[in-house]
Amino acid sequence: MIDKDIIAEATEQLVAQNKEKVLEIANKVIADGGDPMELMNQAFIPGINKVGDLFGRGQLFLPELMVAADAMQAATDVINAALAAKGGQQEKKSKVMLATVKGDVHDIGKCIVVSLMRANGITVFDLGRDVDTDTIVEQAIKEDVDIIGTSALLTTTMGQQKNLEQALKSAGLRDKFKTMVGGAPVTGRWAARIGADAYAEDAQDGVVKVKELLSA
């Protein structure tokens, strides 16, 4: 367990957009053997959510949101490197493709999902962010993946997840792939409504859902 004062300090420094301090704390916690996902889930995600709330309420502006996002990205890089170092025997059988949908550049959460899946031995093809549906379908065929996962952080880009379902259906490919959706505004209801096979609330849930989909 990471000391609760360190957790509180990490959250506070992220909200204060202090990248240097955020990095210092992240590196120290990892060097001291702290759990990278505990630091992410208990400190940095609540911190960036607070930043998002302040931005949403007009108490913090876009330039500050961008500085906080940069600090969050730096912290995520440290966490992801620690997860990668933990390894994870790659299971060649399970192949997942992940992308943040077209029109959406939010990729911090998607990158955490990628890292945690890899740390759990899942082979992941990461297409990045702002990826259009045609590219997702083309690459899924090319890499012969089992699951296509999409992330959407904007209410205006969630529709891209529905477009993917429709594109797969029209191409006669819907049964070839399982689909999974995630992202802050995405819900299980949305997944059911668009016909996705699974919804994952966070990175851990993403790993669980991949395993469930592959054993189904």
Ligand code: B1M
């Ligand atoms: Co923006 N942004 N942003 N933003 N941003 C939100 C999403 C917003 C809710 C903030 C707010 O107003 N309160 C709001 C959206 C409102 C809405 O849609 N109704 C918003 C807005 C408005 C915008 C802009 C339009 C602002 C502007 O330009 N005026 C703009 C849009 C740009 C675009 O995409 N076209 C914009 C830009 C940005 C930055 C570039 C500054 C930056 C992103 C940097 C980056 O990602 N490289 C940014 C950030 C950082 C945020 C907030 C503050 C934080 C997002 C984040 O990183 N969360 C966000 C507020 C919020 O979400 N509370 C906000 C931490 C991350 C770990 O969580 O991504 O949810 P999350 O991922 C989780 C789970 O959702 C899940 O697992 C992850 C780990 O637990 N998950 C999956 C995610 N994908 C998954 C896929 C899976 C499984 C699980 O399987 C497929």
